[in-house]
């Protein structure tokens with residue numbers, strides 16, 4: 458996510474703000490999406506929210522609920538314009554571009570956020586937003602209350618996943634801090650597909666236990682799809698490292714997602730068939746320092762023999 462984070466940071470300037478909208482508009486082509494079908498009856502269940510054909514045009518979502526999920530993160534629930542008969546259809550790991558115009562700026566602030574709700578959730582869409590000190594967009598998002606509206610464009614396509622229906626495959630997901638949202642979104646979609654035999658190993662690094670989010674969602678996925686999701690949390694904060702308690706089905710360790718942890722995870726994946734249908738083995742989303750250290754040119758993954766083409770970075 459570092460590349461993406463830095464991209465979003467540069468959008469503070471006039472050039473980049475304009476560039477993001479223009480580039481997004483040019484590259485965005487998924488204009489009309491089909492009706493989602495109820496797999497049980499094969500009958501139309503609901504319509505998919507129809508984003509404008511280009512990101513130059515926007516949609517308004519209305520906030521219905523705001524929940525503080527940890528010390529700096531809120532889960533914001535929005536109602537879709539078409540009500541409960543509509544689903545967002547924003548595919549797994551794709552992001553929406555939010556927009557607001559601060560009174561002291563000439564240009565709007567645009568930032569991408571990955572929904573953590575299912576693309577087929579009736580009538581709602583949820584974002585998990587971490588607040589950064591003086592963060593232009595995240596502060597605005599944290600100020601939203603029920604009834605407020607938010608302008609969104611998109612979606613920005615995520616990873617085009619192909620299911621593995623005939624053979625179990627293993628993939629490695631690595632997240633750092635708030636980079637967990639596209640990773641969670643993809644994991645939930647992969648696991649909930651009854652025709653996909655993919656198994657996921659997730660290594661997630663956070664600075665402290667207070668930074669953890671989506672814990673119950675991951676635990677629920679582990680219960681619901683036994684043997685298909687292994688989760689390890691790496692807590693780097695030294696004060697907390699002494700008092701780590703393993704609760705639930707995930708494993709908790711102190712320290713960073715380091716070479717030894719990555720080697721062990723890769724060996725586990727290699728015991729099966731490592732990589733998805735397209736040959737992607739590792740999916741990464743995290744802050745700049747972690748990205749450099751893990752998936753950078755001289756990063757640990759290349760030392761461990763994982764090629765650049767085998768890694769997808771959100």
Ligand SMILES: Cc1cc2nc3c(=O)[nH]c(=O)nc-3n(C[C@H](O)[C@H](O)[C@H](O)COP(=O)(O)OP(=O)(O)OC[C@H]3O[C@@H](n4cnc5c(N)ncnc54)[C@H](O)[C@@H]3O)c2cc1C
Nearest residue numbers: 461462465568569570571585586587589592593594595638
């Ligand atoms: C594809 C994509 C999906 C994303 N999905 C989510 C999501 O679901 N939830 C979410 O909370 N965020 C997500 N982000 C990050 C989000 O887009 C913003 O970058 C983030 O909220 C900060 O924006 P801001 O305007 O508040 O901060 P800015 O005004 O851009 O920055 C304010 C201050 O915060 C610091 N800062 C900003 N971002 C970071 C960072 N990542 N790490 C460390 N310091 C930082 C800056 O250095 C600066 O000092 C996503 C990013 C991408 C590219």
